Amino acid sequence: MILAALDFICRETVLHLKRERLIAIATVSTVAVLLIVLGSIVLFLADLKTWTGWMTDQLEVCGFFAKDTTREDALKTVDPISAWSEVESVRFVTKEEGWERQKRDYPSIARLEDAIDNPLPDAVQLKIRDPEQSARVAKRLEQVPGIEAVRWGGSLAQSLVRFNRAVNWSGLVVSLLVAVAGILIVHNTVRLALHSRRREVYIMQLVGATRALIAAPFLLEGMLHGLLGAALACCLLVPVHMYLRDLAARSFFPLTPDSALLPFALYLLLAGAVLGFTGSVFSVRRYLRHKPEWHG
Amino acid sequence: MILAALDFICRETVLHLKRERLIAIATVSTVAVLLIVLGSIVLFLADLKTWTGWMTDQLEVCGFFAKDTTREDALKTVDPISAWSEVESVRFVTKEEGWERQKRDYPSIARLEDAIDNPLPDAVQLKIRDPEQSARVAKRLEQVPGIEAVRWGGSLAQSLVRFNRAVNWSGLVVSLLVAVAGILIVHNTVRLALHSRRREVYIMQLVGATRALIAAPFLLEGMLHGLLGAALACCLLVPVHMYLRDLAARSFFPLTPDSALLPFALYLLLAGAVLGFTGSVFSVRRYLRHKPEWHG
């Protein structure tokens, strides 16, 4: 009995999917377009965050040891520096670690690995309590024996920190807005699609099909349309972002790493399925209660 | 004859608008939601651009004269500075001009005008040929007699310039993407709406109405739905952005000025009308050629 119902539902779903190409095209393309936009926005914001994060990271004051300073001597400087009142924390970065990090962030460097030797020295990274004191700390760091060069952020520090906060915040708002928009639009699309099939839904009820049995194929159909749309969006977004990232990396401009794209794609697929499914749920419920006009 | 046709079209349009609230709601809300998203993105990008513009402006090296330097003495320094090889241009900013500019950019300051005196000194603004030379120019400027303080960008200069370029570029791409998405989605919505009225369109043809006469009310309807959606979007976006801008301005964080919002709103309305209209044009054409099923 339950098996027969399942079988029936599957056959009906296939029937649904084959009929009315217009509805399939409209739903799938709406979901796809929408997820492409949402996806681009999410990726753009992620990139922006990566970038501002990188920028504020650069606000750290970084001291590079001279090549002839032994690691032992270098390590000895860490404790005294930690004691400075302006300094929040100190991290010792071995030249191996620094190199690994470079290669992780820039695949184009990774590809060169065999060709070139690690050019980096050991380093200390100082997180400053208040970015405005960076200049003073930088000067002080230059005096530390063994330190050869110092890199630090500069006077835009404060603005950047504030900007970073604004981006995080507005990213959340925009993502939310855009998610709500997506739900509404897909909902509208599915509802209109069902609107044009309202008589069919009604007749099925008159013939004695239960609501669950009528609804199930529509829900499956909505979910599959959503999934298909999301898959299309993934197929576009993932390679494009990988390409852009590589392009940006070549000029040492960091974007969200490729490893984040797999969960991103999975979330996108999930979003598509959920969008299509929930859109159908609400619409089918509505049309199950609705008595259609028979004319026009 | 033509008047009678126009009158008929208007009456038909009113009929269309009154009937089938679902379609009206779906179309209007889709357009509104879409334009809210597009609008937010455009505003966000405009704000980002304003901000990065402001940041790169800050990369100018700015020298403030001491309060006791006479304007005459101050003006004398301009020509020699212009002759420096690193400097692209020099602008003398009187304290009055600087104050006006501040008030224009920050309405919250303008409101304080009566309460406080102009606190600004006269200044010179130096555009540097290559942002990396800012530090050297700043040091040199400090030596100029009469100059009391110097403000300059710092070492993030290069990154910012590059970032600014990236934002401009990706802003263009995102806007385009989102515009194409909008056209597609509104097109889908209108098409589905018409799909559910395909029999009506067909019957009208059978009864002897010309295609133009059948299409006109649909086109007007689409345009009005689009306009209405756009108006809703404006009603949300404009006040919210004005509020946010004021909020940001209070912490001296510049966003797109309010004066840009009127053309923005007009463009949004235009976009809504055009979206609704073109969506209808393509769909109606399709359904004028289409012979519907009479069942289901």
Next chain:
Amino acid sequence: MPACVELKDVTVVYPSGVTALSNIDLTIDEGEFAFLVGPTGHGKSTLLKLLYREELPARGRVFVSGWEVPRISASRVAHLRRRVGVVFQEFRLLPRTAWESVAFGLHATGRSYREVLRRVPDALSEVGLLDKADHHPSALSAGEQQSLAVARVLAMRPPLILADEPTGNLDPASSRHIMQLLERANREGATVLVATHDPAIVNAMRRRVIVLHHGRIVQDEPEGGYPDDLGRA
């Protein structure tokens, strides 16, 4: 014989204010075959719609095989409708092939594939549509669509068959054939109620005839003919 259909003092008022039925009392026993006649717009379809719960009465009680129809919960309506086969006046076919149309109801009520595969061609060939099994309704003539609507009901073998003007688009010979099929279903146990405008059919079959006029039953004869004046006198 227990009552299959029972209306007690039923009045139906449409939202437009039209009173389509007033104070109807009617009992149809199980296994009966009855005609419902009356002028256009005088309430025949409305009466049938009460029985499969497309319309609800303003007053009065409606029973079908012991269920009180207006009180059935929304989730149980499907169970009522499986027991009531309806040939709708507007056919109400699904946008599917003739075969799929007939099979839908059988599948939806959980019949096995073997049974569906046996019953669908039987029903289609009985109404002469087996060679058009793969036609969509829009590729059938109106009369063929009407025959398909009959086949859909016959295949389900419901205990109660309601046929609303089932021969309006059929030639006289086909009409007689359809009525024979309904009669056979009746012999096999189904209660049948047919609303019709065709005097030839009513007069030929000599069954119970219920005459509706302005929403009231003005005549109810056990072996009647089609009244000449339709109660207008």
Next chain:
Amino acid sequence: MPACVELKDVTVVYPSGVTALSNIDLTIDEGEFAFLVGPTGHGKSTLLKLLYREELPARGRVFVSGWEVPRISASRVAHLRRRVGVVFQEFRLLPRTAWESVAFGLHATGRSYREVLRRVPDALSEVGLLDKADHHPSALSAGEQQSLAVARVLAMRPPLILADEPTGNLDPASSRHIMQLLERANREGATVLVATHDPAIVNAMRRRVIVLHHGRIVQDEPEGGYPDDLGRA
């Protein structure tokens, strides 16, 4: 009398492969009144559809008031259809009130408001629907919908009227009334072609009867009755 409708060796084949009409030769003069009869699914509606260009012939030529119908450009089809009033077998009413349905065609063809305001109530009252002028089709009984479809055509006063089973949902008295209205339109100059299954009407009126069987004209009598065997013999 010039020919109003002329078919020359017309064959219609549907995409499904069904040959609905084969080698039809038919002339109907201006001012004639003719019945088209034949079993269900034997091509009556298809023949009518040719005349208002809903279907195109596979072979042969079709003329209506001098226009070669299949050759009319898409933009001029509307002009043909204004001269051909059709009572469709499926009614094909717009989702509007009865009044608006009748008025639509008049407005669409550019009649003045004064004229529309005069003609719509006339047409509605002729078919007895004036008191339901503000009803949507879904709030009308099937017979009332059919009458409305007739009123829509009568109001337009087209030179050619095609009526496809216009009395299938009407009681005998209403059927006679509708046929009287069509006869009056005929007396006032319109050419009328009626496809029907109702022997009573055909026999009572004694007009030209064209019998279709398997898509061929098997009989064409000037003052015929409804054939008992419908050409099956």
